[in-house]
Amino acid sequence: MTITATATRTWARAVRDQAARLGAVILAHNYQAPQIQDVADHVGDSLALSRIAASCDAGTIVFAGVHFMAETAKLLSPDKRVLIPDASAGCSLADSITADQLRAWKRKHPGAVTVSYVNTTAEVKAETDICCTSSNAVDVVRSIPPDRPVLFCPDQFLGAHVRRVTGRGDIHVWMGECHVHAEISPTELMAQVHSHHDAELFIHPECGCTTAALWLTGRGELPAERIRVLSTGGMLEAARTTGTGEVLVATEVGMLHQLRQANPSVRFTAVNPRAACPFMRMTTPDRLLACLREGRDEVRVDASIAPPARAAVERMIAIGRSGGGE
Ligand code: 13P
Numbered sequence: 235m236t237i238t239a240t241a242t243r244t245w246a247r248a249v250r251d252q253a254a255r256l257g258a259v260i261l262a263h264n265y266q267a268p269q270i271q272d273v274a275d276h277v278g279d280s281l282a283l284s285r286i287a288a289s290c291d292a293g294t295i296v297f298a299g300v301h302f303m304a305e306t307a308k309l310l311s312p313d314k315r316v317l318i319p320d321a322s323a324g325c326s327l328a329d330s331i332t333a334d335q336l337r338a339w340k341r342k343h344p345g346a347v348t349v350s351y352v353n354t355t356a357e358v359k360a361e362t363d364i365c366c367t368s369s370n371a372v373d374v375v376r377s378i379p380p381d382r383p384v385l386f387c388p389d390q391f392l393g394a395h396v397r398r399v400t401g402r403g404d405i406h407v408w409m410g411e412c413h414v415h416a417e418i419s420p421t422e423l424m425a426q427v428h429s430h431h432d433a434e435l436f437i438h439p440e441c442g443c444t445t446a447a448l449w450l451t452g453r454g455e456l457p458a459e460r461i462r463v464l465s466t467g468g469m470l471e472a473a474r475t476t477g478t479g480e481v482l483v484a485t486e487v488g489m490l491h492q493l494r495q496a497n498p499s500v501r502f503t504a505v506n507p508r509a510a511c512p513f514m515r516m517t518t519p520d521r522l523l524a525c526l527r528e529g530r531d532e533v534r535v536d537a538s539i540a541p542p543a544r545a546a547v548e549r550m551i552a553i554g555r556s557g558g559g560e
């Protein structure tokens with residue numbers, strides 16, 4: 235056994251001891267580093283983790299993820315203590331719309347229903363009618379009466395995906411993006427598809443290359459049955475049942491760890507191996523242990539915005555199904 239493996243086990247034991255001392259549950263997003271995923275009680279996508287946060291008995295939730303995720307957990311569990319290893323772990327997508335910008339957009343479209351991705355701040359959620367995640371965005375938009383236009387924010391690629399799948403022409407889409415997924419480019423996608431002829435393709439709908447993949451299908455270069463547009467939770471379900479030996483994965487690279495565990499007989503290859511979210515990587519092993527030992531950083535939501543923000547998330551949970559995403 236290497237020293238690194240021993241050190242990892244010692245660290246993991248210390249994390250679990252501290253979690254037991256605090257009565258804390260550790261939730262980790264699928265994009266966290268493998269070591270963090272392996273020590274967590276639950277690993278999942280945004281929707282699954284929101285549900286666990288709302289239903290678990292633990293008095294303290296330690297959220298190994300980015301700030302909007304921990305904030306969503308706090309909204310759903312106002313009486314629990316929610317900790318995040320580094321409160322400055324932001325999200326470029328959440329930063330692409332502010333509450334003031336959303337208010338101004340709503341004024342231009344009176345009568346529209348506002349749908350915001352959970353990758354938004356609590357201030358933006360407070361201005362939102364219904365939240366969604368990548369796994370339930372289509373279901374959320376389908377729940378809106380056809381005579382009400384939709385304002386969809388902040389992700390332009392997820393918005394385009396929802397427009398395509400629902401066929402609704404009345405969806406106005408905010409032009410925000412996640413810098414990690416936007417950089418999984420059509421050029422890289424095409425190069426990988428052409429050099430892995432028999433591979434399936436799992437694409438997260440935040441990716442800049444989703445449209446290119448569908449375009450390749452239209453040209454007959456990529457059979458439609460080989461493409462799956464999926465949330466991270468949907469990718470895991472698909473990984474367990476795929477009949478293929480190789481899958482190209484277009485999303486943040488932390489996802490590969492979960493996929494490989496879910497089905498070790500399949501070769502999972504990143505479309506862009508450099509697609510690592512710097513905000514997710516702010517949960518370092520040292521910071522996670524310090525968070526548990528020192529009870530910080532505690533996440534709080536302003537009392538004036540928490541009730542409407544919570545209502546938007548709860549409406550999503552009432553509508554949205556889990557998994558899927560196609
Ligand atoms: P999921 O909703 O699939 O968990 O993705 C969250 C996210 O941050 C994607 O970049």
Ligand code: SF4
Binds near residue numbers: 353
């Ligand atoms: Fe935000 Fe993109 Fe990182 Fe997800 S991968 S947390 S959307 S910056």
